[in-house]
Amino acid sequence: MPRSVNSVASRARRKRVLKQAKGFFGRRKNVWTVAKNAVEKAMVYAYRDRKQKKRNFRALWIMRINAGARQHGLSYSQFIGKVKAAGIELNRKVLADLATNHPEAFAAIVNQVK
DSSP states (O other): OOOOOOHHHHHHHHHHHHHHTTTOOGGGGTOHHHHHHHHHHHHHHHHHHHHHHHHHHHHHHHHHHHHHHHTTTOOHHHHHHHHHHHTOOOOHHHHHHHHHHOHHHHHHHHHHHO
């Protein structure tokens, strides 16, 4: 019985990985064994960083809200505590946008919770 290797599927798989490695530097873009490892590692980073992006944005929003609140004599934690107590249901993304792009609207919220 002749040996079956299914070279069509093998070539397709290699072609797919090399296409994903397009733009990589040096042998990472055109040598199968190197490209395979590089693409695998890139996928791991991509998966991890989709989660980290959410954390990074939340941290950025908190920094912006803190800066805006301190201009009105409140710390971040005091401001968020008073916002929750006042029943204002704006999330951190919206509050950060108001603090950076619409300071007068943010000031109105601060005055409302004080």
